[in-house]
Structure formats: structure tokens, C-alpha cells
Amino acid sequence: MIRPTNAELAILGVLWQRGPSTVRDVHEALRAARGGVVGYTTVLKLLQIMTEKKLVKRDTRSRTHVYAAAVSEATTRDHLLSDLVDRAFGGSSLALVLQALSTTRATPAELEQIRRLLDERKGDSR
Amino acid sequence: MIRPTNAELAILGVLWQRGPSTVRDVHEALRAARGGVVGYTTVLKLLQIMTEKKLVKRDTRSRTHVYAAAVSEATTRDHLLSDLVDRAFGGSSLALVLQALSTTRATPAELEQIRRLLDERKGDSR
DNA sequence: TGACAAGTACGAAGTCTTTCGTATTTTGCA
DNA sequence: TGCAAAATACGAAAGACTTCGTACTTGTCA
Numbered sequence: 568m569i570r571p572t573n574a575e576l577a578i579l580g581v582l583w584q585r586g587p588s589t590v591r592d593v594h595e596a597l598r599a600a601r602g603g604v605v606g607y608t609t610v611l612k613l614l615q616i617m618t619e620k621k622l623v624k625r626d627t628r629s630r631t632h633v634y635a636a637a638v639s640e641a642t643t644r645d646h647l648l649s650d651l652v653d654r655a656f657g658g659s660s661l662a663l664v665l666q667a668l669s670t671t672r673a674t675p676a677e678l679e680q681i682r683r684l685l686d687e688r689k690g691d692s693r
Numbered sequence: 694m695i696r697p698t699n700a701e702l703a704i705l706g707v708l709w710q711r712g713p714s715t716v717r718d719v720h721e722a723l724r725a726a727r728g729g730v731v732g733y734t735t736v737l738k739l740l741q742i743m744t745e746k747k748l749v750k751r752d753t754r755s756r757t758h759v760y761a762a763a764v765s766e767a768t769t770r771d772h773l774l775s776d777l778v779d780r781a782f783g784g785s786s787l788a789l790v791l792q793a794l795s796t797t798r799a800t801p802a803e804l805e806q807i808r809r810l811l812d813e814r815k816g817d818s819r
Numbered sequence: 820t821g822a823c824a825a826g827t828a829c830g831a832a833g834t835c836t837t838t839c840g841t842a843t844t845t846t847g848c849a
Numbered sequence: 850t851g852c853a854a855a856a857t858a859c860g861a862a863a864g865a866c867t868t869c870g871t872a873c874t875t876g877t878c879a
Contacts, residue, residue: 572866576780590826609868611827616866630875631826644792647781654702655773660797661806664790666770668810671786678811680787684794685804685811698836716856735838737857742836756845757856 569638569646571622574613577601579636579643582623587635590614695764695772697748700739703727705762705769708749713761716740 571579581596582588588596594610614634617623626633648663656662673681697705707722708714714722720736740760743749752759774789782788799807 573780574867580783605867606869608827608870612829612868613866615828641792644781644789645796647777648789648793648796651773651777654699655770657706660793661799661803663770663774664793664797664799664807665810666767667774667786667790667793668807668814670771670774671790673787673814677787678814681790681794682808682811684791685808688794688799688804700837731837732839734840734857738839738859739837741858 569622569643570650571617571638571643571647574605575617575622576643578610578613578617579622579638579640582634582636583640587626587633589631589633591631593634695748695769696776697743697764697769697773700731701743701746701748702769704736704739704743705748705764705766708760708762709766713752713759715757715759717757719760 577597577600578593581593581600585592585596590607590611593614594605594607597605597610614623614625618625618634621637623634624637626635649660652658652660652663656666668681703723704719707719707726711718711722716733716737719740720731720733723731723736740749740751744751744760747763749760750763752761775786778784778786778789782792794807
């Protein structure tokens with residue numbers, strides 16, 4: 568159900584990082600982050616749409632509305648991952664993990680981090 | 694560059710599985726696989742578009758054209774993964790792997806498979 | 820108080836995806 | 850030979866995304 572589009576993800580990224588923000592905040596963050604050639608009213612419109620979709624919450628108490636993410640980053644990532652698993656990996660999360668592992672560039676420390684996670688789950692079929 | 698849409702992925706899935714196929718083949722495979730309520734000419738049109746996009750190759754020697762995937766499954770998966778990494782994981786493949794691992798349901802055997810892959814890459818910063 | 824700045828709301832246009840209907844072409848065979 | 854079946858080509862429509870212009874509202878301060 569939670570499947571933010573591209574532009575929506577960019578905005579959620581800002582909200583996750585900055586916390587509750589005004590349109591202006593988001594607009595400037597986007598402009599700073601990337602070559603964000605996106606107009607102010609575009610961001611406003613997107614936030615309005617995202618409010619309808621319940622992706623963000625809007626506080627209208629002050630004239631300048633304040634928006635906050637209504638979905639967590641982890642949950643959203645989960646949804647996007649399982650979406651991709653369904654669409655391109657025949658429903659197999661394992662296939663995705665293996666593919667990601669086999670092409671990702673990881674430092675030894677990172678490999679170790681993965682190994683630790685595996686250890687925690689040893690014999691755990693969750 | 695290789696970013697098949699949803700419908701395109703479904704078709705590529707058939708081509709990867711069946712090998713070179715006619716429109717009719719693909720159409721029937723889709724209909725069989727899912728509740729594939731998709732018309733014959735829809736599949737045809739998609740294959741034509743995919744030919745333009747170089748996602749498939751078309752052999753027109755016989756009247757009934759034969760289509761074959763022009764992109765490999767592994768490469769396509771890579772592209773989709775790195776796309777998702779960029780869009781939703783701040784560019785960190787590691788973050789994606791960790792997230793996928795922490796929510797995926799894996800049997801001990803599967804965990805072992807992952808561990809073996811890690812072993813192969815030990816000290817390998819590729 | 821009245822004009823300007825800063826906000827929000829809204830509609831509309833452009834692009835992409837997906838879908839299919841219709842027209843046209845080709846082939847096989849009765 | 851000529852018709853029906855099977856194919857391909859093409860255009861167009863509907864929906865989703867993204868973008869922004871324009872209109873309207875509200876608050877500030879000279």
C-alpha cells in the first residue's frame with residue numbers, strides 16, 4: 568500500500584532527515600541536495616497529494632503548514648523491497664539478497680557486519 | 694539505462710524462462726501464470742515498444758515474429774537494485790542488504806548459502 | 820490602513836505506461 | 850481463386866506522475 572513515487576521518496580527523505588518541516592524547508596533541502604530544479608509550488612503540490620495519500624501528516628495550526636512523514640523509513644524500505652522482490656525476483660527475497668551481495672562493493676568491515684547479522688539469526692527461520 | 698516497467702518485466706520474465714517466443718507464446722504464458730487479463734494486441738504492442746527500447750530482439754524472418762530478451766535477467770536485476778539503492782537507500786547497497794536480511798524469512802539452509810557467499814568474498818573489497 | 824511578501828489552493832499541461840480497437844497484410848486451403 | 854484465420858501496425862484513450870502558472874488569502878509594517 569505504501570509505494571511512494573520517485574518525487575515522493577525524495578521528499579520523504581528530507582522529512583526523515585530533518586523531521587517536521589515547512590514547504591520552504593523541504594524545497595530548500597531538495598535544492599541543496601541535488602541540482603533540485605524543482606519549483607516551490609511543485610513541492611507544495613506534492614505535499615498536498617502526499618497528505619491525501621497519508622504519506623505525510625500536515626499540521627495546519629499556523630498559517631505556514633508543517634509536514635511530517637507519516638510512514639517510517641524502515642517500513643517504506645520494506646515495502647519497496649518486497650515490491651521489487653515480487654516484480655523482479657520471482658518472489659524470492661533470498662534471490663534478491665544473493666544478487667545484491669554478489670554485485671555490491673563491500674569493505675571487509677561491512678562484510679563482517681553482515682556476518683554478525685547472520686549470526687544473530689542463526690537457526691532462526693523468522 | 695535498463696529500467697523495464699512493470700508490464701515489461703512480466704514479459705521479460707516469460708522470455709527469460711521460455712527463451713525466444715512468439716507473441717502468442719508470451720500471451721498464453723502470461724495468461725497462464727497470473728490471472729493475466731491482458732489482450733493479445735496489448736502484448737504485441739508492448740513487445741514492439743520493447744523492441745524500440747532495445748529490451749528485446751525481434752526476428753522478423755518468418756511472418757510470425759519471434760522475440761528474445763536482449764537484456765539478461767542478472768543485469769536487469771542489478772539495474773533495478775541499484776536504482777532502488779539510489780532512490781530509497783541513500784546510495785548504500787549495504788543498507789539495502791541489511792534491511793533485506795533483517796526482514797526476510799530465510800531457512801537455516803538459506804542463511805548458510807549467504808554465509809558461503811560471504812566466505813568467498815572474504816577480504817575482497819570488490 | 821493599505822500594499823507587499825509569503826502562503827496555500829487549484830487547474831492544466833506534458834510525459835509515460837498500459838490497454839485495446841481497428842485497419843491492413845499475409846497465408847493456407849477448400 | 851478467393852475467403853477466413855492469424856499476424857502485424859497504428860492510433861487513441863485512460864490513468865498516474867510531475868511540473869508549474871495563476872488566483873486567492875493572510876499577515877506585517879511603514
